[in-house]
Amino acid sequence: MTYQLLTIERRRYGVTWIIVDNSPANAIGEELMQELEAAVDDLAADSAVRVVVVASSNPKIFLAGADLKGMVMQSGNLADEENFIAKKSARMQACFQRFASMPKPVIAAINGYALGGGCELALACDFRLMGNGKIGLTEVSLGLIPGAGGTQRLTQIVGRAKAMELIFLAKKLTAEEAVENGLIHRSVDPTNFEAEVTAFAEELAKGAVHAMGLAKQSINAVDKGLEQGLQVEAQAFADTFLTDEPSIGLAAFFQKQAANFIQE
Incomplete structure (x- = not known):
């Protein structure tokens, strides 16, 4: 498949990078979700692919969340389509679940802001390595809640009490704070970010x-x-x-x- 918003880079030992490039902020829309799902299908079926890394071409943003402005504007369609917003939420949940179910190790390489939906995609990955930026489920600060699996996955990862604190207070965590709270696996030196992520991915790739x-x-x-x-x-x-x-x-x-x- 030819991708417009993704670059697929196949590197040594079967480590394959999915690099998101959806300017200006890597917002998660239908076209990007379709390409992410196609990439998961392609890489899952490829025996040469041993480990998948999800990264961003934007040096400041891993992934932004959903197009909330557009969703609110379209919510007028509720009169014509039952549960319009719930269906939008379920659509993102299904996309991110593909990464959680992928039968290969998946690493989120977070070197920029991962708030809201970007955090939810990272939570669906098996490992989270982070350099610059901040991470968190900040939807409550907008009068919303995480709707792409965040309430479920964050609770599984950090526990009920900590998940409530992080979600209710819309915490934005640095990499060091995210490690302390159990949200990510490793805080990585931003100046050596790609090399350290690569070393970890290759360590996995050499295993069973x-x-x-x-x-x-x-x-x-x-x-x-x-x-x-x-x-x-x-x-x-x-x-x-x-x-x-x-x-x-x-x-x-x-x-x-x-x-x-x-x-x-």
Whole structure:
């Protein structure tokens, strides 16, 4: 597929970058969501892709939120279309869920502001590394609430009490503050941002990424309850043997060597 708002960069060890370029502020609209979904589908199906990094071409903004002005102006359509705004919210939720469900590790490379919808997309990724900017779910300051999965994912990640504090007070956190609050995984030196993100992505890419995808599937099943979650885990464990990763890993273990999961 030819992308207008994204650049796909395939780098070594199967690390692939999705770079968003939707000037001026990387606002999340229908066209961008369609391209993000197409990119997820393409990269998920590509066996050469081992790790995905979501980044921005804008040095100051990771992603902005939805086009709220347009949504408010269009809300007059409520008379003609039931639950118009709820459907818009569900549309963004479905787009971001594609990243949460992608059977490969996904890293949000946040080197700029990630407020509202930008934070919600980052929360849908498996790892969040951040340099410059601030991050947070700030919708309550506008009389709104997070509507693209933020209330659910932030609560899962930082816990109910902290999620209430961050959402109710519309906190905007620096990278260091976000680490302290458990919102991101690492605060990265902005002057060496891409290199540090690349090093982390390559560390993942050299591992058993198929097993990581199955572990991700099992972790995502936590919400289904313990009994069903255990069933998902058992099947995922069995599915690891459908790849050559167990034979590679076990052979290396018995030979007291580092496993090489990247087969040329």
